Amino acid sequence: MTNIQQVAKQAGVSVATVSRVLNGQNTVSSKTRIKVEETIKNLNYEPSMLGRNLRNSESRILLILIPSISNPFYLEIIKGIEHVALSQNYNILLCETDSNPEKENIYFDLVRKKMADGIISMDPAVNIETLKELAEKYSIIQCSEYNVDSGIPYVSIDNEEASYRAVKHLIQIGHKKIALMNSDEKFLYARQREMGYQRALEEHGIPLRDDYIIYTKHLGFEHGQQAVKKILAIQDRPTAIFAVSDLLAIGALKEINASGLHVPNDVAVVGFDKIDFSSMTNPTLTTIAQPMYKMGTVAAEMLIDKIRGNEVDSVILNHELVLREST
Amino acid sequence: MTNIQQVAKQAGVSVATVSRVLNGQNTVSSKTRIKVEETIKNLNYEPSMLGRNLRNSESRILLILIPSISNPFYLEIIKGIEHVALSQNYNILLCETDSNPEKENIYFDLVRKKMADGIISMDPAVNIETLKELAEKYSIIQCSEYNVDSGIPYVSIDNEEASYRAVKHLIQIGHKKIALMNSDEKFLYARQREMGYQRALEEHGIPLRDDYIIYTKHLGFEHGQQAVKKILAIQDRPTAIFAVSDLLAIGALKEINASGLHVPNDVAVVGFDKIDFSSMTNPTLTTIAQPMYKMGTVAAEMLIDKIRGNEVDSVILNHELVLREST
DNA sequence: ATGAAAGCGCTAACAG
């Protein structure tokens, strides 16, 4: 493997000059530059990131923490992150935590060991205490799920307002018996979306019913199926369901179909996220579109900014209600 | 940031000894070992991968090339790869090429620049010439899609046989008019699956019909929708469709439903891959299960083996026909 | 069992 020394020797210059050419410094005479560039080509030389990274004490790697790679919600965000990262010569290490603290810790170690320059955390179940501690020494951004009091900059949407608009839509098309399929209340977004649900109902004088609110442990398809069974079994059956995730909503859709009921005639369904599959279901799913790609680009820009030592502010992005066949 | 020097100084030993403790060498007296370990704890020392990697001239990073992160087929494979990688102290860099040679080249550069120790390529559209060239100097494995004559070790399934069994199943349940929804013939797996389709038909004395074979440019949901429209428009309409990817099959499912026909009564559908969503559709999809997780673990083991300098042999794994509601 | 020292490949401060 040829190194910078050999290039220097061959070109008859010093390693410093080769390095200057490599880094596009303009303090090199064009004659020398050309000579060096030719030598590089002839020797098929590729500068080693290993040496450069040690010297610069950076890894040019960004860590992305997601709970599950199978959840398509994160895919668009990741694309956004990747786009910005690549354009700034960073690479991304995609880390699936399974919301498992041990696995999480393996990945945290990567930044402690200088293998990564910073973290974008999207795991709602992240150990926030550890994250706060890390954030004192390393660059960290939260994306989508966040903690207000942690001091860690975040990018997200206004969950309360989005949820409010989804439920208001159901009310406006005539529904009064609206169920909420929520995830675990320990997550901030779950609490915020429940608040939006409540506000919409209260504002229209619809009394809250505890039995119309179902919590699921995870955001998977099967959990939506199970949860909707409980909802359909309620005496005074709801005529509409707002699910806090498309995956839950799609599970609900399938189960409602299976039980012989019709969507939206018997039960209307609204999801949340606008994942790709939400337009592939039958019927297609009315849902809240999060600006996922944008969220990714913003998160990446914030992180790189922070790595460079700048102060960064949290950002709230806009959402959108997408009306489709399920309502 | 504390380094190995400071630990050595504080513990009253040499850096060599600290390094030995760090790497679990048994040539250190337990007294010294304990002293060093305590110092490490006290100083909150974390060894830098940057220094270690340069010294060992390795990055401990594995590159995974996939055409699209949105295709769930790859997700299980990736989990398998990740499992093995983590257990051997490797990390994986997930690289979406979009089947775009330029993006591909950015990632190839990573191994040229020592930022990655090897590559697992799953992109059918990979530039095989470049890959072959790279494989001479670096460790490379192909996974799922491969090239027989490239000399690059691969792990895959017997596509011809899998396809044969899928079509035979359709014949056995009474179908004679069977359409093939294939992807681009430039891919080996597409040609192999078409051969299996042909063999099944010939074996049962069913004549091949050119108009029953449709090619799609990509494996996306929408492409399945478009392709099935053409199939349904054929005069003597097929009563069954074998699609070479679940995503295509799911697109077909939706479009058939939309056109008022019933699956499987009017048209039976078989997919390929057994992605998670294939059990979430209505009806659920009969499909060929590839051992994706296993494929991932095998690929990772092969790659790590190769990085260590060993010879590795290609592997063909078993597949399975999963009967569900769509046939 | 331990230490001294070389060196992995690179960048940048300094000198000229």
Added chain:
DNA sequence: CTGTTAGCGCTTTCAT
């Protein structure tokens, strides 16, 4: 404009 040189943090050979 260019060269000399130190040093990033670590592992490992060679002495002792």
